[in-house]
Amino acid sequence: xxxxFVLCGTFLHTPVFGAxxxxxxxxxxxxxxxxxxxxxxLKEEWKDLPFVDxxxxxxxxxxxxxxxxxVQYVNRGLGYDKGLLEWLEAYTFPEERRFLEQDYAxxxxxxxxxxxxxxxxxxxxxxSNAALxxxxxxxxxxxxxxLCAFVGKxxxxxxxxxxxxxxxxxxxxxxxxxxxxxDKVKPILTPRFAPSCTPRLMKELGEIAxxxxxxxxxxxxxxxxxxAWVKELFPEVKDYLDVYERFGLIRKDKTILxxxxxxxxxxxxxxxxxxxxxxxxxxxxxxxxSGIMRVKELKEKGLSIGLGSDISGGxxxxxxxAMEDAxxxxxxxxxxxxxxxxxxSEIEALYLATKGGQEFFGEKGTFEPGANFHALVIDDxxxxxxxxxxxxxRLQKWIYLGGPHLITERYLNGELLVFEKAREAYRxxxxxxxxxxxxxxxxxx
Amino acid sequence: xxxxFVLCGTFLHTPVFGAxxxxxxxxxxxxxxxxxxxxxxLKEEWKDLPFVDxxxxxxxxxxxxxxxxxVQYVNRGLGYDKGLLEWLEAYTFPEERRFLEQDYAxxxxxxxxxxxxxxxxxxxxxxSNAALxxxxxxxxxxxxxxLCAFVGKxxxxxxxxxxxxxxxxxxxxxxxxxxxxxDKVKPILTPRFAPSCTPRLMKELGEIAxxxxxxxxxxxxxxxxxxAWVKELFPEVKDYLDVYERFGLIRKDKTILxxxxxxxxxxxxxxxxxxxxxxxxxxxxxxxxSGIMRVKELKEKGLSIGLGSDISGGxxxxxxxAMEDAxxxxxxxxxxxxxxxxxxSEIEALYLATKGGQEFFGEKGTFEPGANFHALVIDDxxxxxxxxxxxxxRLQKWIYLGGPHLITERYLNGELLVFEKAREAYRxxxxxxxxxxxxxxxxxx
Numbered sequence: 001x002x003x004x005f006v007l008c009g010t011f012l013h014t015p016v017f018g019a020x021x022x023x024x025x026x027x028x029x030x031x032x033x034x035x036x037x038x039x040x041x042l043k044e045e046w047k048d049l050p051f052v053d054x055x056x057x058x059x060x061x062x063x064x065x066x067x068x069x070x071v072q073y074v075n076r077g078l079g080y081d082k083g084l085l086e087w088l089e090a091y092t093f094p095e096e097r098r099f100l101e102q103d104y105a106x107x108x109x110x111x112x113x114x115x116x117x118x119x120x121x122x123x124x125x126x127x128s129n130a131a132l133x134x135x136x137x138x139x140x141x142x143x144x145x146x147l148c149a150f151v152g153k154x155x156x157x158x159x160x161x162x163x164x165x166x167x168x169x170x171x172x173x174x175x176x177x178x179x180x181x182x183d184k185v186k187p188i189l190t191p192r193f194a195p196s197c198t199p200r201l202m203k204e205l206g207e208i209a210x211x212x213x214x215x216x217x218x219x220x221x222x223x224x225x226x227x228a229w230v231k232e233l234f235p236e237v238k239d240y241l242d243v244y245e246r247f248g249l250i251r252k253d254k255t256i257l258x259x260x261x262x263x264x265x266x267x268x269x270x271x272x273x274x275x276x277x278x279x280x281x282x283x284x285x286x287x288x289x290s291g292i293m294r295v296k297e298l299k300e301k302g303l304s305i306g307l308g309s310d311i312s313g314g315x316x317x318x319x320x321x322a323m324e325d326a327x328x329x330x331x332x333x334x335x336x337x338x339x340x341x342x343x344x345s346e347i348e349a350l351y352l353a354t355k356g357g358q359e360f361f362g363e364k365g366t367f368e369p370g371a372n373f374h375a376l377v378i379d380d381x382x383x384x385x386x387x388x389x390x391x392x393x394r395l396q397k398w399i400y401l402g403g404p405h406l407i408t409e410r411y412l413n414g415e416l417l418v419f420e421k422a423r424e425a426y427r428x429x430x431x432x433x434x435x436x437x438x439x440x441x442x443x444x445x
Numbered sequence: 446x447x448x449x450f451v452l453c454g455t456f457l458h459t460p461v462f463g464a465x466x467x468x469x470x471x472x473x474x475x476x477x478x479x480x481x482x483x484x485x486x487l488k489e490e491w492k493d494l495p496f497v498d499x500x501x502x503x504x505x506x507x508x509x510x511x512x513x514x515x516v517q518y519v520n521r522g523l524g525y526d527k528g529l530l531e532w533l534e535a536y537t538f539p540e541e542r543r544f545l546e547q548d549y550a551x552x553x554x555x556x557x558x559x560x561x562x563x564x565x566x567x568x569x570x571x572x573s574n575a576a577l578x579x580x581x582x583x584x585x586x587x588x589x590x591x592l593c594a595f596v597g598k599x600x601x602x603x604x605x606x607x608x609x610x611x612x613x614x615x616x617x618x619x620x621x622x623x624x625x626x627x628d629k630v631k632p633i634l635t636p637r638f639a640p641s642c643t644p645r646l647m648k649e650l651g652e653i654a655x656x657x658x659x660x661x662x663x664x665x666x667x668x669x670x671x672x673a674w675v676k677e678l679f680p681e682v683k684d685y686l687d688v689y690e691r692f693g694l695i696r697k698d699k700t701i702l703x704x705x706x707x708x709x710x711x712x713x714x715x716x717x718x719x720x721x722x723x724x725x726x727x728x729x730x731x732x733x734x735s736g737i738m739r740v741k742e743l744k745e746k747g748l749s750i751g752l753g754s755d756i757s758g759g760x761x762x763x764x765x766x767a768m769e770d771a772x773x774x775x776x777x778x779x780x781x782x783x784x785x786x787x788x789x790s791e792i793e794a795l796y797l798a799t800k801g802g803q804e805f806f807g808e809k810g811t812f813e814p815g816a817n818f819h820a821l822v823i824d825d826x827x828x829x830x831x832x833x834x835x836x837x838x839r840l841q842k843w844i845y846l847g848g849p850h851l852i853t854e855r856y857l858n859g860e861l862l863v864f865e866k867a868r869e870a871y872r873x874x875x876x877x878x879x880x881x882x883x884x885x886x887x888x889x890x
Contacts, residue, residue: 074831
């Protein structure tokens with residue numbers, strides 16, 4: 001017998017970049033974790049099914065944070081007054097070292113997972129530090145949270161400050177962390193970026209990727225000085241992307257490249273051919289004075305793009321802030337170049353934050369029939385209390401003014417996603433949260 | 446007998462643009478609302494005074510929001526996908542009309558005042574709509590809140606859509622609203638911007654300003670099309686500033702000009718001579734794709750600058766967001782022009798948000814002896830729980846990650862500032878707030 005229920009609310013999703021679909025009062029049949037149907041009326045044959053009435057609430061697909069450094073969670077907001085190198089030496093590497101203490105790692109990763117959950121980032125892609133022990137704890141904490149994620153031990157046998165590894169160790173430990181995953185939390189190869197990896201390391205990582213058919217994540221074309229440095233370090237390559245290509249680290253449909261601000265036309269063509277996912281990290285690109293990604297141009301050229309918080313280059317984990325920053329920087333690019341063609345809309349930003357990233361996880365990222373139901377239920381009544389708003393206006397307000405505290409429920413594969421600490425919070429603050437009620441309705445308790 | 450008490454905490458302020466002073470554990474004597482002294486130890490002779498122990502909390506000067514449209518509070522976040530003209534017609538002017546209903550005006554202005562209070566913007570400069578009745582309600586609600594403010598009925602007898610006034614009416618009602626003020630909430634002449642005022646109206650407003658020695662606020666050099674429009678409308682002027690100068694609307698030490706993105710070198714010189722206060726509104730400048738103010742250059746040239754939320758061109762009322770946006774856009778300007786000289790630091794952003802604006806109110810905006818004590822007490826323990834941070838690092842975290850809910854007390858002229866609705870909130874949630882306790886300590890209840 002199928003596990004099924006009907007959910008009622010204002011459904012809004014973005015099936016195509018630039019398009020939006022919504023039902024102001026929609027009834028969705030959810031069967032075995034998947035969207036069965038979404039209709040403007042309750043069907044006669046659904047009337048005996050469990051019914052979760054969230055009319056008046058906004059329901060959107062769950063967020064995917066496609067680039068974040070889990071070990072930099074504590075550093076958010078710190079040291080942006082330093083230059084990049086000084087910042088790495090004074091903040092980034094020493095912080096990564098602190099995770100060698102397991103208690104510290106457990107505490108921070110638990111808080112990180114909770115905040116991802118709170119903000120609705122049910123999918124995320126993590127850089128750990130270079131240590132196997134830390135990476136093991138990150139896997140454990142994300143697994144315990146019930147979130148879906150890719151997690152990578154970073155490889156850096158060069159220019160990694162106090163965290164630089166031996167190439168041998170890096171490879172041996174990479175072999176080990178590949179076994180840490182489960183069905184929701186999976187390993188991803190994570191050479192930090194070209195300057196922090198020797199050719200030998202990248203070559204062998206490429207072979208491991210091929211052998212185990214692994215996904216890969218790394219950085220590219222983030223700042224002008226970085227590109228010049230790559231050219232110095234690898235004088236024989238034609239461009240930054242070429243470094244990764246030579247070592248088999250650009251894997252078709254399985255590669256995330258973060259930033260991608262200063263791409264050559266030829267790099268763009270090759271990224272498209274390899275169906276790379278670009279992770280746009282606007283907050284980080286601002287904080288580090290990197291520049292502005294040309295999102296609309298890249299989308300017009302057929303590239304896949306998701307959004308990343310990139311903590312702690314980025315200051316905020318919550319994806320609404322990433323959407324807001326993506327919107328704002330697109331408009332500044334338009335102002336600087338006097339070309340309105342660069343301007344992103346809120347529905348395009350939502351696409352990037354949901355479907356854009358979820359696809360890398362093999363998900364639809366929408367509410368189309370057959371899609372796994374991953375969604376956020378939002379109580380935005382404070383935004384509509386003065387006068388009624390259209391669903392798209394509600395999305396706009398949600399992006400700019402919303403916060404994690406307005407997300408009342410998070411669904412992953414059609415089930416409410418909760419975890420230990422959240423459960424406590426629910427119990428302590430039943431006025432704000434509605435978990436028990438919903439769980440009862442769904443027969444989960 | 447003097448009313449005095451001692452406050453203990455981490456005091457941090459910015460006496461000069463670019464400089465910061467702090468005392469990690471400081472003891473401040475507050476006498477009759479003014480800073481008496483700030484010392485690293487409790488003086489023997491202070492030991493019998495009421496003592497408010499906020500050790501571990503961060504204490505900074507109160508914020509000043511130097512540019513906001515009170516009647517656009519509800520529109521925050523809405524319609525940024527429209528072009529400027531379409532946005533004004535579809536959102537701005539119709540919203541300003543809604544305030545002709547007094548109930549709507551009272552409800553919105555009360556919420557606005559509460560949110561200003563929550564966010565620590567104890568000083569603010571408001572544009573009402575063009576209606577006398579609305580402006581009267583705005584004065585009343587701000588007075589009731591206890592906040593300090595300048596409030597202006599906007600003048601627009603041209604290009605104001607459904608809110609365009611007759612010149613006669615505009616002048617007559619301006620005469621009336623000038624009597625609405627008290628010692629904390631004062632009138633400010635508010636010709637909306639050059640294109641919305643006829644020469645006749647501006648001329649007479651200039652005369653009123655002169656006669657009553659009034660401050661003036663308006664917009665300047667916000668977008669390129671606007672500047673071209675001004676040139677068309679006033680073909681005889683040499684630049685945008687010249688329009689206002691001709692009509693006596695640039696008043697020495699008493700003028701706020703919002704935006705000021707595209708200034709000519711000569712305008713900059715004249716703004717400096719007239720000691721104009723520029724209101725930098727980075728969120729709005731991004732949302733409307735206006736451009737990026739050249740803050741560091743203007744500061745180097747000796748201009749006075751404060752920060753404005755500019756709702757609803759800006760999406761957020763909370764000044765931390767304005768600081769964050771100011772920081773981010775300064776870095777994007779640096780990236781675009783490949784010139785690090787444009788980069789603002791967090792302490793410079795704090796200066797803009799506090800002293801930069803407070804000075805227009807005749808305040809010091811610092812904790813120097815003799816300054817009126819206007820301050821925010823912040824519980825940032827969640828930012829320091831993983832490891833200790835320096836006071837400047839705490840400021841950084843506060844700017845990027847803080848929220849109004851972390852402000853535990855607001856002092857204006859040395860007294861706790863509370864108002865009716867806040868009082869209720871305190872009562873309902875004593876775990877979060879500490880009002881009663883503090884009030885008892887200070888003998889206020």
